[in-house]
Amino acid sequence: MSDKPVVAMALSRTVHEQMFAPQDLARLRAAANVVGPAETGALEHVAPLLKDAIVAISGWGSAAFDDALLAQCPRLRLVAHSAGSVKAIVTEALYDRGVKVTTAAAANAAPVAETTVAMMVVMLKRIPWLFESGGNRAALQKIGPVRELRDISVGLISASRVGREVIRLLKGYPRLRVLVYDPYLSADAALDLGVELATLEQVCRCEVLSVHGPSIPETRHMLNAKTLALLPDHAVLINTSRGSLIDEAALVDEVRRRPLYVYLDVTDPEPPRPDSPLLNERNILLTPHITGAMSQARRDMGRMAIDETLRFLRGEALEHEVTRAMLPTQA
DSSP, X not given: OOOSOEEEEOSBHHHHHHHOOXXXXXHHHHHSEEEOOXXXXXXXXXXXXXXXXXXXXXXXXXXXXXXXXXXTOTTOOEEEESSSOOTTTOOHHHXXXXXXXXXXXXXXXXXXXXXXXHHHHHHHTTHHHHHHTTSOGXXXXXXXXXXXXXXXXXXXXXXSHHHHHHHHHHTTSTTOEEEEEOTTOOHXXXXXXXXXXXXXXXXXXXXXXXXXXXXXXXXXXXXXXXXXXXXXXXXXXXXXXXXXXXXXXXXXXXXXXXXXXXEESOOSSSSOOTTOGGGGOTTEEEOOXXXXXXXXHHXXXXXXXXXXXXXXXXXXXXXXXXXXXXGGGOO
């Protein structure tokens, strides 16, 4: 029997194949006795792998670490989540046991931010509507102003992991005024990021508004009839965070009332119901929650979970820990 610490891959074989590159698994196996993955992430399949585990690497579809599961893994000290939000797997019982939690959400932030900024350019250029015209330049006279991502104001809701990555990418575009609404962002932190602290009303008056906040009671329908009315005509609105932040009925009303251009990668519910008015609005573009890691970037997330596991096994500080105090404001 190996004297190496046991690390359990507490996720399904399907997810495992998507998330972990062979070279990263080799690094992990050099430091630990790796067991799993399981047939599925369900409790009955992962519990047998966890009985001697010091670390559990979880992912999409993994069982929650509740009392029932924790009773079967008495040695567990770290859950390294290879996906983004940990809310589906974390319980008070996990923190009560003193188990640390870490997330790969930072690796997922990069593709979300890249897609967000790309869509800013696409929407400002009115490319989806020009595409419909078959390349006819005469359509330029009918679709509203065609603009570039410069010499305008960009408003961001939340300096989250994705929000901060968007800020970093926007630094490559000239003469942008970037305003951020985030009650948890200090003036000093805003200065370090090179952005302006703003109210919700102020960011809603920008030519581009991008939403990156978590789905918590305080953010539900923060974009509603009152705040959406502040958007200037021909504004671009992008939501790649959570659908609940936007009152979709109010959004449809506002888009029908005047020229606005909207890209939603998330809706509430998700996917939208078959009779959702979002599906019938020409100026609302929808994608099925694909801005995050879908292929290559999933390996980045798996690598981050393995890196965190190796730090823990070496007795080093975690870089992406999610504490009990942090959880209420996480996505």
